[in-house]
Amino acid sequence: MNEEELLAQLYDLTLVGNAPAVLELTNVGLEMGLSPEALLFNALIPSLEEVGARFERGDFFVPEMLIAGRAMAGAMDRLRPLLIETGVESIGTFVMGTVKGDVHDIGKNLCNIMLEGAGFQVVDLGVQVAPEKFVAAVEEHQPDIVGFSAFLTTTMPMFKANINALEKAGLRDKVMVMVGGAPVTQEYADAVGADGYAADASTAVNRAKELVKKHRLVGQA
Amino acid sequence: MARAGVVVIACGAIAAEVRAALRSSARAGDGVEVRTLPPLLHNHPELIAGEVARMAGQLQSEGRTVVVAYADCGTYGALDEICTSLGIERLAGLHCYDVFAGSKVVEAVFAEEPGTYVLTDFLVRSFERTVVQELGLDRYPELWPDYFGNYRRVVWLAQRRTADLELRADAIAEMLSLPLEVIDTGITGLADELERLSSRAGG
Ligand code: B12
Numbered sequence: 001m002n003e004e005e006l007l008a009q010l011y012d013l014t015l016v017g018n019a020p021a022v023l024e025l026t027n028v029g030l031e032m033g034l035s036p037e038a039l040l041f042n043a044l045i046p047s048l049e050e051v052g053a054r055f056e057r058g059d060f061f062v063p064e065m066l067i068a069g070r071a072m073a074g075a076m077d078r079l080r081p082l083l084i085e086t087g088v089e090s091i092g093t094f095v096m097g098t099v100k101g102d103v104h105d106i107g108k109n110l111c112n113i114m115l116e117g118a119g120f121q122v123v124d125l126g127v128q129v130a131p132e133k134f135v136a137a138v139e140e141h142q143p144d145i146v147g148f149s150a151f152l153t154t155t156m157p158m159f160k161a162n163i164n165a166l167e168k169a170g171l172r173d174k175v176m177v178m179v180g181g182a183p184v185t186q187e188y189a190d191a192v193g194a195d196g197y198a199a200d201a202s203t204a205v206n207r208a209k210e211l212v213k214k215h216r217l218v219g220q221a
Numbered sequence: 222m223a224r225a226g227v228v229v230i231a232c233g234a235i236a237a238e239v240r241a242a243l244r245s246s247a248r249a250g251d252g253v254e255v256r257t258l259p260p261l262l263h264n265h266p267e268l269i270a271g272e273v274a275r276m277a278g279q280l281q282s283e284g285r286t287v288v289v290a291y292a293d294c295g296t297y298g299a300l301d302e303i304c305t306s307l308g309i310e311r312l313a314g315l316h317c318y319d320v321f322a323g324s325k326v327v328e329a330v331f332a333e334e335p336g337t338y339v340l341t342d343f344l345v346r347s348f349e350r351t352v353v354q355e356l357g358l359d360r361y362p363e364l365w366p367d368y369f370g371n372y373r374r375v376v377w378l379a380q381r382r383t384a385d386l387e388l389r390a391d392a393i394a395e396m397l398s399l400p401l402e403v404i405d406t407g408i409t410g411l412a413d414e415l416e417r418l419s420s421r422a423g424g
Contacts, residue, residue, distance in 0.1 A: 017361075061264070063357020066367050101335045103371035127371050128335055153297060153315055154331070183297040 003034060007043040014047035017067025019074045026075040036079040037088065044072050045117045049202045052110075056200065062106060069110050076116060090121040092212035093143035097125035097134060099158035104151035107181060107201075111147070114201040115208060131158070131165035138171050144212045145196075147178040147204075156183060159192045176211040180204060227253045227419050228280050230273055231290035233260035234343045234351075235317050235411070238380050239290050242412035253419060255290075256280075260343065264355055266295035274303045281307065288418040292316050310421065312414050317341060320414055321406040322378045330404075336373035338397070342380040345390045369397050377403045 001009070006029050013021045022044075029039050051068040054060040094115050098105050105127050116122045123141050125133060138146055146166075150156045159179050166172045178196040179189045189197035196211050198204035231239045236257040243253055256276060262269050269291065277287045289311040291300060304311050312320050318327045318339055330337055344351065353359050356368055375394045379386070382405065394401035 058265075061355075061357070063361055063364060066357070066364050067361055070363075070367075101331065103336050105371060106367065109367075153293065154328075183295075 001028075003029075003032060003038075006032065006034070007038070010039065010043035011047040011050075014044055014068055014071050014075075015050060017064065017069075017071045019067070019071040022071040023074045023078060026078050030078075030082070036082045036086070039075070040079065040117050044075055045114070048072050048110075048114060048117070052200050052202050065110065066106060069113055072117070073113050076113065080116075088119065091119040091209065092121070092145065092215075093123065093141055094120045094145045094147060094208060095123045095125065095134070095137045095141055095143040096147040096149065097129035097137075098127040098149045098151075099155050099162065100128055100130045101158065102150050102152050102155035103127045104181070105149070107151070108147075108149035111149070111180065111198075111201045111204045114205050118205045118209070120205075120208065131162045134162050135165050135169045135171065138166065138175050139169070143175060144215045145176045145178055145208055147180065148194075150179070150181040151183065153183060156181075156188065159184075159189075159194065163193055176215045178204070178208065178211065226284070227286045227288065227422055229253060229255045229288050229290050229415065229419070230276050230280075231255050231257050232262070232294065232317070233257045234263060234341070234347075235290060235320075236260075237343070238321075238408050238411055239415065241381075242408045242415050245408070246412045246416055260347070261351060261355060263294065263351075266297075267299075269294055269296045270299035270303045273300060274307065277303070277307050277309055286422045288415075288422045290415065292320055310418050312411075312418070318378055320411050321380060321408070322404060323410060326404065326406075330376055334373050336371055338369070338372045338375050338399070340375060340377040340390060340393065342386060345377060345386050345393065348389070348393050365397075369399075372397065372399055375399045375401045377401060378406045379403050380406055380408050 006025060010022065010025045010029065013025060026039055048068060051060060051065055055065050096108060096112055098108050112122050112124055123137060123143065125137055134146060148159050148162055150158060163172065163177060176195045179194040180198055184197060186197050196207045198207045229239060236255060240255055258272050258276065262272060273289055273291065280287050287309045289304060289309055292312050292314040293300060294316060300311060314320050314324055321341065358364055375397060377390045390401060
C-alpha cells in the first residue's frame, strides 16, 4: 500500500466509523513515515467533513455521525501527543461547553473533534455548565474563543446569561463568543450579542479561525 | 352540528391519547376526525411544519376545519408560523409533556434534575423502535454512553398506567441504568386543550 492508497482507505474507514481499523491504519501510516498533519488534513478531517455534508443532505443520521466522530477521536488520541511533541503550534484556544440545564452534547463533541483536528487547543467543560463556570474557565485558560452549545428552547436564553456574566466579570472584550446547537440561528446569535455562529462543525472551524484572527488583531491594537 | 367537519391533525406520538380524549369528551369529540402524521418526524423536527402545512392546506381546500394536535415539538416556532398563516391553532406548550402534565410540572421536573429523560406512554410502548433503532443503538451498542451518559433519572409521565407499560418502563430504566419515577398525568390536560381548540375552530 502506498501513501495515497493509505490516505484513501483511512478516509473511507472514517466515513463508515470503523474505529479499530482507523486506529490501526493511523499507526501504519505513522510507521510509513506519514506526518500526523498529513493523516489529519488529507484523510481524517476531509472524511468527517463529508460525514457532516451527508448529515445535512439527510443521507446520514445521528448514529452514523457519532460512530465516525468516535473513529476520528480514537485517531486523535493517538496523534495528539505527536503533534505536541513536534511542536505544532496551536492556532488558538477554544473553551466549549453545553449551557446550564441542557445535557445534549453530541453536536458540541463533534465540534470539539473538528476544532482540535484543525489545530485548536480545546478545553471542554462538558454539559450543564453554569455561567460562573464559564467565567472561571475564561479567567483560567484565557482562550481566544468561548463557545456555548444549547439544544432546548428553554436553555437557549442561557447564552445571554453567560454573556452577561462575562460582562460583569470584565471579560467580555477579552474573548470572542460563539454559539451553536440545533435551534440556534444567525439572527438569534446576533440578538444575544455573540460574535459568531455556525450551523455545523466544519463551518464552526472556519468561523473560529476568522474570529481568532480578529481577536488577535484587536488585541494588538 | 357546527363541529362536524373538524379534523384534528395529530402527531402520531399522541394520536392514541387524542382519540381517547375525544371519546371521553362528548362535546369536543362529536363528529371530529383524527388524521395522524408519523411520530418519527420528531427526530427530524425541521420537517414537521411542512408536513402539517401540506395536510392542513389540503383539508382546508376541501372545506374542512383544522386543528393541530402538536405542541411546538422542536420546530422552534416554525409550526406557529404555519398555523398563523393558515389561521389554525395548535396545542399550547413546548412539548406533549406540557400538554399532559402541565408546563409547571414539567419545568419543576427539569429544574429539580436537568439530567432527566422523560417518557410518555407512547415512548414506553415504542422505545425499541423510536429510540433504540432510530438512534442506532441496536447496531452500535457502544453508543449508549454517548447518548445517555449525562442522564441521572427517568421520569415517566404516565397517561394510563397498565401492568404491561409498567413492566416496559422498568425495563427501559434498567437498560439505561437509571432510577425511574412515575407521575400520573391522565389525559384531562389534553382533553381540555382539544376542547378549547375545537370549540374555537368549529364555532
Ligand atoms: C439525539 C437527540 C437526543 C439524545 C441526546 C444525546 C446527547 N448526549 O446529546 C437523547 C435521546 C438522549 C435526547 C434527549 C432529550 N431530548 Co433530544 N434530540 C436529539 C435529536 C434527535 C438530535 C440532536 C443531535 O444530536 N443532532 C446531531 C448533531 C450533530 O447536530 P447538532 O446538535 O445540531 O450540532 C451541530 C450544530 O448545531 C453545531 N453546533 C452544536 N453546538 C455548537 C456550539 C458552537 C459554539 C457552535 C459554533 C456550533 C455548534 O455543530 C454541530 C455539529 O455539526 C434532536 C432532534 C434533531 N434532529 O435536532 C432532539 C431534540 C433536540 N431533543 C429534544 C428533547 C425535547 C429532548 C428531551 C427533553 C426528551 C426527553 N424524552 O426527555 C431530552 C433532553 C433532556 C435534557 N435534560 O436535556 C427536542 C428539543 C425541543 C425543544 N423545543 O426544546 C428535539 C428538537 C426533538 C424534538 N423534536 O422534540 N435527545
